[in-house]
Amino acid sequence: MKRWLLAAAVGxxxxxxQGVVLRALMEDVPETRIIEExxxxxxxxxxxxxxxxxxxxxxxxxxLVAQFLAPTNAYxxxxxDFLWAGEFPAAGWLEPLEPYVKASGFDxxxxxxSMLDLVGYYRGTLYMIPMYNYAMxxxxxxxxxxxxxxxxxxxAQHGRALTxxxxxxxxxxxxLFMAKNAGVSGAAMQGQRGDPNFMEFSxxxxxxxxxxxxxxxxxxxxxxxxxxxxxxxVRNIRQAAPxxxxxxxxxxxxxxxxxxxxxxxVTYWWMLPQLDDPRQCPKVAGKVALAPMPGGVGVNGxxxxxxxRNSANKEAAWRFISWVESKExxxxxxxxxxxxxxxxxxxDPGVLRRYPYYRQxxxxxxxxxxxxxxxxxxxxxDVVGREISLAxxxxxxxxxxxxxxxxxLEGLLRKAGLLR
Amino acid sequence: MGERRFxxxxxxxxxxxxxxxxxxxxxxxxxxxxTRYTFLSPSYxxxxxxRFAEALGDPYFLHALGLTALYVALTVGLTLVLGLLLAVxxxxxxxxxxxxxxxxxxxxxxxxxxxxxxxxxxxHPELGILAYLFGGVDFxxxxxxxxxxxxxxxxxxxxSFAALVLLAGLRSLPREPLEAAYVDGATPFQAFLRVTLxxxxxxxxxxxxxxxxxxxxxxxxxxxxxxGGPGSATDLVSYFIYRKAFLxxxxxxxxxxxxxxxxxxxxxxxxxxxAMTRL
Numbered sequence: 001m002k003r004w005l006l007a008a009a010v011g012x013x014x015x016x017x018q019g020v021v022l023r024a025l026m027e028d029v030p031e032t033r034i035i036e037e038x039x040x041x042x043x044x045x046x047x048x049x050x051x052x053x054x055x056x057x058x059x060x061x062x063x064l065v066a067q068f069l070a071p072t073n074a075y076x077x078x079x080x081d082f083l084w085a086g087e088f089p090a091a092g093w094l095e096p097l098e099p100y101v102k103a104s105g106f107d108x109x110x111x112x113x114s115m116l117d118l119v120g121y122y123r124g125t126l127y128m129i130p131m132y133n134y135a136m137x138x139x140x141x142x143x144x145x146x147x148x149x150x151x152x153x154x155x156a157q158h159g160r161a162l163t164x165x166x167x168x169x170x171x172x173x174x175x176l177f178m179a180k181n182a183g184v185s186g187a188a189m190q191g192q193r194g195d196p197n198f199m200e201f202s203x204x205x206x207x208x209x210x211x212x213x214x215x216x217x218x219x220x221x222x223x224x225x226x227x228x229x230x231x232x233x234v235r236n237i238r239q240a241a242p243x244x245x246x247x248x249x250x251x252x253x254x255x256x257x258x259x260x261x262x263x264x265x266v267t268y269w270w271m272l273p274q275l276d277d278p279r280q281c282p283k284v285a286g287k288v289a290l291a292p293m294p295g296g297v298g299v300n301g302x303x304x305x306x307x308x309r310n311s312a313n314k315e316a317a318w319r320f321i322s323w324v325e326s327k328e329x330x331x332x333x334x335x336x337x338x339x340x341x342x343x344x345x346x347x348d349p350g351v352l353r354r355y356p357y358y359r360q361x362x363x364x365x366x367x368x369x370x371x372x373x374x375x376x377x378x379x380x381x382d383v384v385g386r387e388i389s390l391a392x393x394x395x396x397x398x399x400x401x402x403x404x405x406x407x408x409l410e411g412l413l414r415k416a417g418l419l420r
Numbered sequence: 421m422g423e424r425r426f427x428x429x430x431x432x433x434x435x436x437x438x439x440x441x442x443x444x445x446x447x448x449x450x451x452x453x454x455t456r457y458t459f460l461s462p463s464y465x466x467x468x469x470x471r472f473a474e475a476l477g478d479p480y481f482l483h484a485l486g487l488t489a490l491y492v493a494l495t496v497g498l499t500l501v502l503g504l505l506l507a508v509x510x511x512x513x514x515x516x517x518x519x520x521x522x523x524x525x526x527x528x529x530x531x532x533x534x535x536x537x538x539x540x541x542x543x544h545p546e547l548g549i550l551a552y553l554f555g556g557v558d559f560x561x562x563x564x565x566x567x568x569x570x571x572x573x574x575x576x577x578x579x580s581f582a583a584l585v586l587l588a589g590l591r592s593l594p595r596e597p598l599e600a601a602y603v604d605g606a607t608p609f610q611a612f613l614r615v616t617l618x619x620x621x622x623x624x625x626x627x628x629x630x631x632x633x634x635x636x637x638x639x640x641x642x643x644x645x646x647x648g649g650p651g652s653a654t655d656l657v658s659y660f661i662y663r664k665a666f667l668x669x670x671x672x673x674x675x676x677x678x679x680x681x682x683x684x685x686x687x688x689x690x691x692x693x694x695a696m697t698r699l
Binding site (some may be wrong): 058061062065069087090091146191192194195210242244247248252255261262375376378379381382386389390392393394395396414 | 459460462479544545546547556558561562563566580643645646647648649650651652653655663664667668669
C-alpha cells in the first residue's frame with residue numbers, strides 16, 4: 001500500500017513538474033549560451049523547462065527592479081551581479097537560501113571563500129550561490145618584456161632588469177617606459193566614468209594597500225595610500241594610455257590590446273583566452289600572459305544565482321540552481337569556457353589541460369578583494385567614478401577629488417544605515 | 421445628442437487614455453517628490469519640500485542644469501540655422517529633388533542609440549575616420565571638445581526634422597508679399613530677410629519649442645557616447661536624474677529634480693509662446 005502511495009506521490013510530483021516552466025533574466029553573453037546548451041539535459045532529468053530572456057547588461061538592473069516591485073515576479077530565478085549583491089538583499093527582494101541548502105544537502109565547501117563573501121552571503125545570510133567569476137588581474141605582452149633592445153634600454157634608464165612588475169610603482173614605471181620606447185601604449189585603460197574607471201582604479205587602490213572603508217565601515221579612501229593610488233593612476237592614464245582612454249570602456253581597451261597597440265591592461269582574467277585566440281587577435285595571440293595585479297591584490301567580481309522573494313516557483317528554481325551548480329554540470333560548463341567559481345573545477349585535470357592559465361586565474365581569485373558591497377554599491381561606483389574622472393581629466397586636484405569621493409561615499413553609507 | 425455632447429463623446433476615450441498614461445504618472449511623480457520614497461524603503465511618509473531644497477543644494481545637480489542650458493542653446497541654435505539653410509536649398513529647383521529629400525530625412529529615421537553607436541566609431545580616437553582626418557582629435561575623451569562633439573552628433577540627427585518642418589513652412593507661405601518685394605526692387609537676400617523670415621516666424625517658434633523640449637531630455641546619446649564624462653563635461657540633467665532614480669534608487673529625489681526641470685522648461689516654453697503671440 002505504502003509503495004503504491006509513494007509511486008502515486010512521485011507520479012503526481014513528476015506530473016506537476018512536467019508543467020513547470022522556469023523563466024530567468026540572463027545577460028546576453030557566451031556564458032549564458034553555454035548554459036542554454038545544457039538545458040535539455042535538465043529538462044530530461046526533471047521535466048522542468050527553463051527559458052532565458054537574454055538582454056544586454058545595461059538593461060538588466062532596471063528590468064529586475066521593476067519585477068521585484070510587482071506582486072509576482074516574471075522571473076523565477078536570477079543572476080545577480082556583485083554590484084547588486086548588497087542592494088537586492090537589503091531591499092528584501094531575495095529569498096534566503098540556507099533552508100534550501102540544508103534540505104537538499106547542497107555542499108558549499110567547494111566554493112572559494114572570496115566568492116561566497118562576494119556573491120553568497122550578505123550580512124551573514126546566504127542569498128546567492130556563486131555562479132561566475134570575473135576577478136581582475138594584469139594581462140601583459142610577454143614578447144615586449146623579452147625584447148633584448150628594450151631590456152638594455154630599461155636597465156640603462158632605471159638601473160634594474162625589465163621584468164614583470166611586482167608593485168604598483170614598478171607597473172606604472174614599466175608602462176611609461178613602454179609608451180616611450182616600444183611604439184605602443186603602456187596600458188590600455190578603461191577611463192570612462194562610472195563602472196569602467198571605478199573598477200580599474202580599485203585595483204590601483206588595493207595594490208597600493210589602500211581601501212575604501214575599514215571593518216566598521218569608516219571611510220578610509222582619502223588616505224596616503226589612496227593618494228598614491230590615484231596619483232599613479234592619473235599619471236598612467238595621462239602619459240601612457242592611448243588617446244581617448246578617458247572615455248574608453250572595456251570594449252575599447254580590448255580593441256586596442258587586440259590590435260597590438262598596448263603593452264598591458266588591468267582587466268578581467270577571462271579576457272586572456274579572447275586575446276590569445278589567433279582567429280580573433282592574430283597580432284597578439286601567443287604573446288600575451290596573465291598575472292596577478294602588481295602588488296598582489298586585485299578586485300574581485302562575479303555573479304551569483306538567486307531566487308526572488310516574489311518568485312512563483314521557488315522549489316523548482318532551487319532545483320535548477322543546485323543542478324547547474326553540481327560538480328558534473330560545472331565541469332561541463334568549464335570545459336565549454338564558462339568561468340567557474342568552484343575550486344574543484346579549477347583543479348580538474350581535464351579543465352587544466354584545456355585552459356592551463358586557470359592556475360594563474362585560481363591564484364588571482366583566491367587573493368581577490370571585494371569593493372564595499374552594500375545597498376548603494378552601484379551609486380558608489382557613480383560617485384567615486386565621477387571624482388576619479390575629474391582628477392584624470394585635470395578638472396580637480398588629486399587630494400580634492402579623493403576627499404570629495406570619500407565624502408560622497410560617507411553620505412551613501414549613512415543613507416544605508418551603516419554609519420551613524 | 422447636441423453637437424457639443426457629441427464632440428465630448430468623441431474626445432472622451434482619448435482623454436481617458438491621456439489621463440491614464442500622462443496625467444496619472446505626472447501627479448504620482450509630484451506626490452512622490454514630497455515624500456522620501458526610495459526603492460529600498462518604499463514609504464509614502466510626507467517630507468514637505470525637503471527634496472526640492474536638497475536638489476537645489478546639490479552642486480552637481482546645479483552643474484548639470486547649467487550644462488544642459490548651454491547644450492540646449494548650442495544644439496537648438498545650430499539645428500535651427502542649419503535646418504533653415506537646408507530648407508531654403510531644398511525649396512530651390514534642384515535636380516534630383518527626391519534623392520535630396522531622402523538623404524536629408526534619413527538621420528531622423530535612425531534611433532538615437534544607433535546614431536550614438538555610428539558616431540562613436542566615426543569619431544573613435546584610434547579607429548575613427550574623422551579623428552584621423554582631424555589629426556587625431558580626441559572628440560569625447562578631451563574635456564575641451566566632449567560637449568561640443570556630443571552637440572554636433574545630436575544636431576546631425578535633429579537637423580533633418582527641422583529642415584522638413586521649415587520646408588513645409590516655406591511651401592505654405594503666400595507668394596504675393598514676396599512678388600511685391602521683388603517689384604519694389606528688393607534683392608533675393610533682402611526679400612528673404614525682410615519678407616520670408618518674418619512670415620516664417622510662427623513656424624520657427626514652434627520648432628524652437630519642440631527642439632528645446634527634445635534637447636532638454638537628451639539622455640540616450642550621453643548614455644551611449646560619454647556616460648557624462650570625462651569628468652563632468654557632458655553630465656546633462658536628464659542623465660543625472662536617471663542615475664538618481666536607478667543607481668541611487670531614490671525615486672522621490674529624482675521626481676523632485678524632474679519637477680524642477682519641468683518648471684524651468686515650462687517657463688522657457690511660456691516665454692517662447694509669449695514671443696510668438698506678440699507677433
